[in-house]
Amino acid sequence: MSNSRGKIIVVGAGIAGLSTAWALTRRGYTVEVFEQGPIPNPRASSYDEHRITRHAYGTLEGYAYLMPRAFRLYEQLFQDIGARHFSPGSVFYFLRNDVDWYEPVSRSLTALGKGYRDIPLAEVPDRFPMIETRSLARCVETDEGGMLFPIRILTDLTVWLGNQGVTFHADARVSEVDPEAGTLVANGETHRADRIVIAAGAWVNKLTPEVAGAVVPSRQAVMYLSPPAEYVEAWKVAPVLIDLGTESGTYTLPPRMGTRLKVGDHVFTRSGDADGDRIATDADVARLNKAARLAYRDFERYQVLERKICFYTVTRDASEEFQVKPWGAKTWVVSACSGHGFKLGPLIGDGVAAAIAGEMSDEDAVRLTAGRMGLEEARALG
Incomplete structure (x- = not known):
């Protein structure tokens, strides 16, 4: 590009890397993307059928305040790629223990003007016949969430970036980075x-x-599942369901728009090597099976279609703050922690691009991506 503002190399073609490439391209930079596998890469954690997006963030209130901007940036991305890979809807939370969730969510959603309400427990069996109601203490519905469809987003975003002149280096494993010189091997x-x-x-x-x-x-x-016959219709119309309990914590995405029913584990293993396989063993799914049996009736009768492993980075201190920071004179490191990366991908990428372009200080970009901005600061971003 003769009018380029400069050349940027992005390492990684998951949602964080492609979103950063998108935000940089929109600002007039020449971008090259390096990925150790195909683009999109089926081994990447971003490569999935559907993912949750929502405004309720528990004790991570700083991220709740960023979600309106995250939703707006996704709409910009959808406009660019020409497809809205998003199914809006409510998100239901089933609380089984004294977890520190309701008070901060009530505070942040009220501040954001987002709707939420308690659902009487007596109504749960009729509305959600698949839910195990024993030990259920509270049911809360939150508005303006839903599901993103990652494989479709990554594929269309890759096509758009290529059409804009982005250079892709597939099957290019990076072995060395010099953060001061701006070089990689x-x-x-x-x-x-x-x-x-x-x-x-x-x-x-x-x-x-x-x-x-x-x-x-x-x-x-x-795990991707096929439900028992008596629950099929209930799952067809079900929203995103999240079970919060010390033993039963799971998140579940219903089958929608050609996807399968998926259930995942809230508890982080903090173990494993990202170069390992993506096939889940009996040991990998042992806790998930136990938790799902506490959350769903007759779970032993669900047919398992696939057991899959994905790898995240998670914080050692359990804070779940994204680690996004400059490294040396010419490099940024982006580590979107704890599985929240997809819903915030365009926001994180835009923040890094804004810092590179001089629209935001490095310090503010770090605070933004770590969820350390208050409500008014987040609103001021637009």
């Missing part, structure tokens, strides 16, 4: 740029020591 060849953004997901610690003290890879199990 991929497949034995050196490449140079004005800036480098490392958005390598669970592989981040293999490329930089910058966040190694803060994050660790986490091997996480999910």
Whole structure:
């Protein structure tokens, strides 16, 4: 591009990397994307049938305040790619223990003007016949959430970026990054740029020591299921369901728009190697099976269609703050922690691009992506 503002290399073609490439391209930068596998990469944690998006964030109130902007940026992205890969709807929470969730959610949703309400427990069996009501203490419905469809988003975003002149390097494994010189080595060849953004997901610690003290890879199990016949109709119209309990914590996405019923585990393993396989073993799904049996009636009668492993980076201190920061003179490191990365992908990418473009200070970009901004600061971003 003759009118380019400079050349940026992005390492990683998951939602964080592609969103950053999108935000940089919109600002007039020449962008190259390096990915160790195909683009999109089926091994990437971003590559999934559907993911939850919502405004309720529990004790992570700073991220709740960012969600209106995250939704708006997704709408901009959808407009660019020409498809709205989003199914809006309510998100229901089933509380079974004294978990620290309701008070901060009530406070943040009230401040945001987002609707929520208690559902009488007596209504649960009729509305959700698949729910196990024993030990159920509270049911809360929150508005303006829903499901994103990652495979479709990543595919269409890749096409759009290519059409805008982005250069892709598929099957290009990066082995070395010099954060001061702005160079990297991929497949034995050196490449140079004005800036480098490392958005390598669970592989981040293999490329930089910058966040190694803060994050660790986490091997996480999910299962795709076919429900018993008597629950099929209920699942067809079900919203996103999240079970919150010390033993029963799960998140569940219903089958929608060609996807399968999916249930996942809230508890982070903080173990495993991102270079490992993506096939879940009996040991991987042991806790998930136990938790799902506490959340859903007759769970032993659900047919397992696939057991899958994905890898996240999660914080060692359980804070779940995203680790996004400059490294050296010419590099940014992006580590979106704890599985929240997809719903916030465009927001994180836009924040990093804004810092590179000089629209936001590095310090503010770090605070933004870590969810440390208050409501008024978040609103001021537009």
